[in-house]
Each structure stands twice: as structure tokens, then as C-alpha cells.
Amino acid sequence: MKLRTQFSILVSILILVIMLVLGTVLFVYEKQQILTENRNNQVVLLKNYITVCEESLPMDDDLMIINYSDMLVKTDPVVVYASFIGGDGKILHSRKNSIISFLVGNTDIKQQRTNDIKTQEFVLPAGEKILDIYFPVFKENNVAGFAHIGLNQKEIDKRIADALSRMKNRIFAVTFFAVLTGITGSFLLAFKLTQPINKLVDGARKLGEGKLDTKIKVNTKDEIGLLSKEFNIMAEKLQELDELKNSFVSSVSHELRSPLSYIKGYIELFLEDSEEKLDKKQIEYFGIIRKNITRLTMFVNDVLDVAKIEAKQLIAKTGKQDIAFVIDEITDFAQPGLEEKKINLRKAIAPGLPQVLIDEDKTRHIISNLLNNAIKFCPENGTITIGALVEGSYVKVFVKDTGIGIPKEALNTIFEKFRQAKAEHEKVGKVKGSGLGLTIAKGFVELQGGKIWVESELDKGSTFFFTVLIAK
Structure with missing residues (x-):
């Protein structure tokens, strides 16, 4: 796995973990805030109701309490009732007499003087859960009764759930955006950090290929x-x-x-x-x-x-020439070597080949090197095929043998100086050479504007190809 990928994945995981932790902490904190706010709203409701009750008592203005109770029930779906109950349990003011009567008659109301707001829960016959909050109402420092407000527990839970859902969506959106931004930033940072390293790797590769004029342009001061x-x-x-x-x-x-x-x-x-x-x-x-x-x-x-x-001191002295003639001439010179190893030579030269633009001496050298190599690595009674055919604006020449072949790992370096595939083989024995023939062949081919390559399979033989330009 590349360093860039490792760095990006590591930073992305780190950002994801951090955002998950922060998101969880934020969710717990916000949930507590929502619950606290809900409790504070309940306290405000009750305190406002107590104030109305205390203000109406000196004036014996029952209508003020009744109107305010009606207003609370109508304007806030959470409020089921608002009632003023005497210390003896007698209902003094209420619009929800049936519920209050059930509350007084069927629940354990322990109305007592207290400095804290008290709560109690009960269930109506219809199954509705009620949260009752109450606090004493004073008249001239004496407890005149208790102010009760009944809240629909289902509605309270729904509001809290809705608030938590909205909060979760916001936290998720922020977390997702932060993670996405972080991951994008980590990839960009990884690219920026590894780009100079990639240049170094590319430079080292070119240096290994023999391109010693390679220079790396990195302007960082790290x-x-x-x-x-x-x-x-x-x-x-x-x-x-x-x-x-x-x-x-x-x-x-x-x-x-x-x-x-x-x-x-x-x-x-x-x-x-x-x-x-x-x-x-x-x-x-x-x-x-x-x-x-x-x-x-x-x-x-x-x-x-x-x-x-x-x-780069060589100059190609190119001219029009018949490539078939050059091939025939080289194969005639190679005949003694072919006969010595009893190798069968086949020619596969396409008829009517056009003239090519070549340096005749260098092309002779190329074909001679390839043919001599084929003879060296071909066993007795083997077969060598030499041919040429038109391919686009080039004539492709090839030398194919039924020799020992070239290992796959050696194909990329076979044209380098002093490089030789293993020549130890029971079919051909130990073959010696300078290791320069293919290097020279490659140089001469490229000098004439062509290219050279090889296809080979171990123990089945090799085929060397090179191209030369068709003369206009």
C-alpha cells in the first residue's frame, strides 16, 4: 500500500474517531440542556400561575384564576389542567373538574408547605399519563392552597424526542461535513507531502535505468x-x-x-x-x-x-534500400553457423516489400546480431524463422527461434549493457558473449527512427522484432 494511501486512511480514521467522540459528548450535553430547559419551562408555567392565584386572593377575583387557567390549557397542548386546590383537598378553582376530582379522590396527594416545586405522576382511566406539578399559594404568609398544573406526559416526551431528533440531525450534518472536509484535506495533504517522495522514487527509477542526467526539482525546505x-x-x-x-x-x-x-x-x-x-x-x-x-x-x-x-555521437547515413536483399545477404553469411548446429532456417518475407530508409551497415549489424543470438541459443535441429512485413508506415523485421527462451523477469533488462539471460541449458550448453549485441542493436534501431522489442516464453523460444521506416 502506498504511503499516500496509508497516511490518508490513518488521518481519516483519526478524524472520524475524534468527530464521533465530539458528536457523542455534544449529544449528551445538548440532551441534558433540553431536559433542563423543559424542566425550567414547567417551573415558569407554575410560577406564573401561582402569581395569578396570589394576586387574585386579596381581591377575591376568582374569574382571574379561571380565565388564566383556560388560557393555559388552550394555548399550550402540554397543559391538561391548571387548578387551585385548598389545603384540605377541596377544589377551589378549576375548569377540569372531572380530572381534578379523580386526582383528589384517587391519588395520594400530600400537599405540604415546601420550598421546592413538587411533582407526582398518575394515570387517568383513559390511559393518559399526567405529570402533576404543584406549589403552595400563600396569603399573608399563610398557605391558602396549592397551585396544580397537569402536564401531558406523552406530549412532553414527544417534544423532547423532536428536539433530540433535530439536534441529532444538526450534529450529524456538522459531523459529516467536518469528516468529509477532514478526509478531503487529508488526501490533499497526503498528496502534497508524498509528491516530492514520488519525484524521488521516479528519479531513483530513472537513475537505475541509466539516465544519470536525472534531476529532481523539489523547492521545499524540509x-x-x-x-x-x-x-x-x-x-x-x-x-x-x-x-x-x-x-x-x-x-x-x-x-x-x-x-x-x-x-x-x-x-x-x-x-x-x-x-x-x-x-x-x-x-x-x-x-x-x-x-x-x-x-x-x-x-x-x-x-x-x-x-x-x-x-549520442553516431550519425545514421540513411538511404533507400531493399530490406529483403539485406536479409538474404546476412543469412548467406550465417550459413556455416546454421549448418554446424543443424539448424533449419526459414524465411517469411512478404512479397513486394517497399524500399526502406536505413543505414545499410547498421541494419546489417542489427540483423546479424539478432541472427547470431538466435543461433547461439537455439539447440541442434532447431528452427529459426526470419521475416519482414509491412505494418503501417514501417516494415517490421523479426527473428524467431525455438531456443531456450528468456525468463519473464529478464525481458525488461535484456537490452541493457552486459545483460544476458541465463544461457546455461542442457540443450545449448554454456553460451558466452559480450552482452553488448542487443544494446548496440537497440541503439542502431532507435538511431534510424524505429523501435525494437522481444516476445519470449521460457523453454519455447524468443522472437525479436524491430521496425524501419518505409522510404517515401
Whole structure:
């Protein structure tokens, strides 16, 4: 799992947990507030009623109490009744006589002088739950009676439930918005934090692919910025070392090529002049020397070609050419190697191929390298197929063999310098090579504006393809 994803998930979970905890705490607090507010509203109702009762007593204004009681019942659905009951339980003023009579006759009313508002619950015959709240009414510091207000418990519960529901919806909306904003912010923050890391990863990958001129642009002044700066310094030093290595290899190769040419020339001259004077064993030894000098010269030339490819010093001298002719010529040269391993060569060249735009020498080198590789890795009595066909604005050339194949993990690196798939196999034995042939082939193909690739299956063979432009 990517660091960005891990960071985003971790922060999102943290935000979610925090918001759930805060939401729960807020809900408990708000619920308590709602219950307290509900209780305070009940107290206000009763106190206002007590005030009306106390004001009406000196004037014996019963109508004031009755009108106020009616007003409470009509304006507030929660209020079932409002009644003024004497200390002896006698109903002094009430519009709900039946309920008050039930209250007085069937409940344990303990009306007593108190400094606190008292509550009691009872159930009417119809099943309606009533919450009765009361408090003494004083006249000249004496208890004149008790003010009772009956509240519908079902309506109270409904109001509390509605208030809690609205509150839950608000808390949910706020929590959802906060979580959504937090998660979005965490993803943006993770992207911002990991973007420089991704640049470093991409730079390291390019560096591993041999692109030593890679530079990472990170402008932050944190640890990632410092790491990027050190990475760029490392890349510069690697590039300097690579250039030094290439310069050394090129110099050594140049220095080797001339002496090798001289040695080969003198041996050939010596053999021409002295062949009759040498016995078979001596001729065989000189032949081995000449063969290995040729092989070493080819290796030196390959090293120089790779150095030129990497330095981009090669120039393609392209011209119109018949690719079928070039293929035929190369296969004729390869005939001794094919016959030595008893390999069957097939040609699959499409008829009427158009002329192509190629550097003839370099294209010969490409086909020769691919064909020689196929011969090396193909067992005795195997089959090699070489062909060409038109594909869009290109001619596609391919070399297919029934050899040992290339492991899947090696397909991405097969064209790199000194890279060779395992050549140890009971069918072909131990195969030696410089590991530069495919690198040179790739460089020459791309120099001519084409591309090269391989398809292979282990123990079933490989097919190398490359394209060349059709001449206009």
C-alpha cells in the first residue's frame, strides 16, 4: 500500500474517531440542556400561575384564576389542567373538574408547605399519563392552597424526542461535513507531502535505468527538500563517474584496436609467406590466435559503438534500400553457423516489400546480431524463422527461434549493457558473449527512427522484432 494511501486512511480514521467522540459528548450535553430547559419551562408555567392565584386572593377575583387557567390549557397542548386546590383537598378553582376530582379522590396527594416545586405522576382511566406539578399559594404568609398544573406526559416526551431528533440531525450534518472536509484535506495533504517522495522514487527509477542526467526539482525546505538536494548531488557525481568511465573505456578501446589490427595483419602476412614451412599443429595454433584476435577486435568495436551510442555521437547515413536483399545477404553469411548446429532456417518475407530508409551497415549489424543470438541459443535441429512485413508506415523485421527462451523477469533488462539471460541449458550448453549485441542493436534501431522489442516464453523460444521506416 502506498504511503499516500496509508497516511490518508490513518488521518481519516483519526478524524472520524475524534468527530464521533465530539458528536457523542455534544449529544449528551445538548440532551441534558433540553431536559433542563423543559424542566425550567414547567417551573415558569407554575410560577406564573401561582402569581395569578396570589394576586387574585386579596381581591377575591376568582374569574382571574379561571380565565388564566383556560388560557393555559388552550394555548399550550402540554397543559391538561391548571387548578387551585385548598389545603384540605377541596377544589377551589378549576375548569377540569372531572380530572381534578379523580386526582383528589384517587391519588395520594400530600400537599405540604415546601420550598421546592413538587411533582407526582398518575394515570387517568383513559390511559393518559399526567405529570402533576404543584406549589403552595400563600396569603399573608399563610398557605391558602396549592397551585396544580397537569402536564401531558406523552406530549412532553414527544417534544423532547423532536428536539433530540433535530439536534441529532444538526450534529450529524456538522459531523459529516467536518469528516468529509477532514478526509478531503487529508488526501490533499497526503498528496502534497508524498509528491516530492514520488519525484524521488521516479528519479531513483530513472537513475537505475541509466539516465544519470536525472534531476529532481523539489523547492521545499524540509527534510524531503534536503534529501532531494543530496539526491541531485549524488546523480551529478554518478554522471561524472560514468563519463569518466566511458572516456577511459573509449581511450583503452582505441589504444587496443590499433595494436590488435597490427597483430592480426602480421599474423596473416606471416601465414601467407610461411604457411608451407609450418606444420599442421603450428598452423592450427596461428589459426586460434587469429580467431581470438578477431573476436577481441569485435569486442573492442562493440565497446566503442556502445560508447558512441551513449554519447549520442553516431550519425545514421540513411538511404533507400531493399530490406529483403539485406536479409538474404546476412543469412548467406550465417550459413556455416546454421549448418554446424543443424539448424533449419526459414524465411517469411512478404512479397513486394517497399524500399526502406536505413543505414545499410547498421541494419546489417542489427540483423546479424539478432541472427547470431538466435543461433547461439537455439539447440541442434532447431528452427529459426526470419521475416519482414509491412505494418503501417514501417516494415517490421523479426527473428524467431525455438531456443531456450528468456525468463519473464529478464525481458525488461535484456537490452541493457552486459545483460544476458541465463544461457546455461542442457540443450545449448554454456553460451558466452559480450552482452553488448542487443544494446548496440537497440541503439542502431532507435538511431534510424524505429523501435525494437522481444516476445519470449521460457523453454519455447524468443522472437525479436524491430521496425524501419518505409522510404517515401
